[in-house]
Amino acid sequence: MILTRKAEDYLEAILNIVREKKYARVRDVSSVLGVKPSSAIEMLRKLDGKGLLVYRKYDGIVLTPKGEKVAQVIKERHDVIRDFLELINVPKSIAEMDACVMEHHLHPETVKQIGKMVNFIKSAPGYPEWLRHFEIFCETGRHVCRGK
Amino acid sequence: MILTRKAEDYLEAILNIVREKKYARVRDVSSVLGVKPSSAIEMLRKLDGKGLLVYRKYDGIVLTPKGEKVAQVIKERHDVIRDFLELINVPKSIAEMDACVMEHHLHPETVKQIGKMVNFIKSAPGYPEWLRHFEIFCETGRHVCRGK
DNA sequence: AACTAGAGTTAGGGACACCTAACTAGAAGG
DNA sequence: CCTTCTAGTTAGGTGTCCCTAACTCTAGTT
Numbered sequence A, B: 001m002i003l004t005r006k007a008e009d010y011l012e013a014i015l016n017i018v019r020e021k022k023y024a025r026v027r028d029v030s031s032v033l034g035v036k037p038s039s040a041i042e043m044l045r046k047l048d049g050k051g052l053l054v055y056r057k058y059d060g061i062v063l064t065p066k067g068e069k070v071a072q073v074i075k076e077r078h079d080v081i082r083d084f085l086e087l088i089n090v091p092k093s094i095a096e097m098d099a100c101v102m103e104h105h106l107h108p109e110t111v112k113q114i115g116k117m118v119n120f121i122k123s124a125p126g127y128p129e130w131l132r133h134f135e136i137f138c139e140t141g142r143h144v145c146r147g148k
Numbered sequence C: 001a002a003c004t005a006g007a008g009t010t011a012g013g014g015a016c017a018c019c020t021a022a023c024t025a026g027a028a029g030g
Numbered sequence D: 001c002c003t004t005c006t007a008g009t010t011a012g013g014t015g016t017c018c019c020t021a022a023c024t025c026t027a028g029t030t
Helices: A005-021 A025-035 A037-049 A065-087 A090-105 A108-122 A126-139 B005-021 B026-033 B037-049 B065-087 B092-105 B108-122 B128-138
Strands: A054-055 A060-061 B053-055 B060-064
Touching: A005 A025, A005 A060, A005 A090, A025 A037, A060 A065, A060 B065, A065 A090, A090 B065, A090 B092, A090 B108, A108 A126, A108 B092, A108 B128, A126 B037, A126 B108, B005 B026, B005 B037, B005 B060, B005 B065, B005 B092, B026 B037, B037 B053, B037 B128, B060 B065, B065 B092, B065 B108, B108 B128
Parallel strands: none
Antiparallel strands: A054 A060, B053 B060
16 A cells, blocks of 8 residues: 555544544544645545545544554654654654654654664663753763763 | 755755766756656756756756755755664665655754764764664663663 | 767646635534 | 524646656767
8 A cells, every 4th residue: 555645644643633532524634734624625535545544425534444554653653753853852843743754754664773762762771861961962062971 | 945845856966966077967867866857857947947056958957056055955964864864773775765855854953953963972982882782772672781 | 961879858748735716514593 | 494604525726746759959970
């Protein structure tokens, strides 16, 4: 199944909405994605055609198991990337935006390595210390520990 | 000046070609970007119209100072991102590809923080050690240093 | 100088994702 | 029951970026 970047955006958005409300409406989807309802409908029809969700006129939208699986994968990527960006002190709102972009285009291998790196740092014996050192480095350009 | 992702790709590709050859030809550009010559010409005309490069029929292509400045910025982003990905052991070819994608879409703040993080790690007192520990962590999921 | 191979160009068209404007369905109040 | 308001829908159109097919130009060979 080859999906465009935008198709993935729609699936992910719908997953998030459904998690809160049981089903999504055209309006929900279009407002989350910042497009007009007519644009959303066009995509919903395409995704319905691919069996990723069920869209019937004037009715709620739900993901099929297949669509949910795809959306889940994207959401996981998103979370990994956002965690990483927040870890290196990218402001939350920017981290969120950029994770949205990266989640679609990065090679799975890349996402995997980013995830490992986040785990490596977070689970390191001196974790909070590492963060503090990084912050100081960002401000001063110097390492506080062991010389220099 | 608002540029599309693709326009940026063209400028960056042309910068790389010009660095080697003084001027670029339609064929060079189209083959680097994996598009047909006719597609490249269409974009070249647009970029010429915006004053980012000089394109005259049947002639070589060069960047204007303005175009070169834009291309340079993109190339720097590209390099920062590629360095980071290689640092965390993403295979070189994938790092190159993914840097191409990320260079266009990431917020400058994000690129800045990635750059700082790369510097932080590379200039740390125990740099090669850090890399080795990360590699071991990737394979075993364990920290070798100080307990655990 | 004529020929020809390959580079460059133009015209015309398609997919994608978006829009506006105009129409329709359905729920909620009188 | 009828009106009305909002959500939903359809039709038609735009911009971007790509393509193929057919043409033209340029440079190198003879």
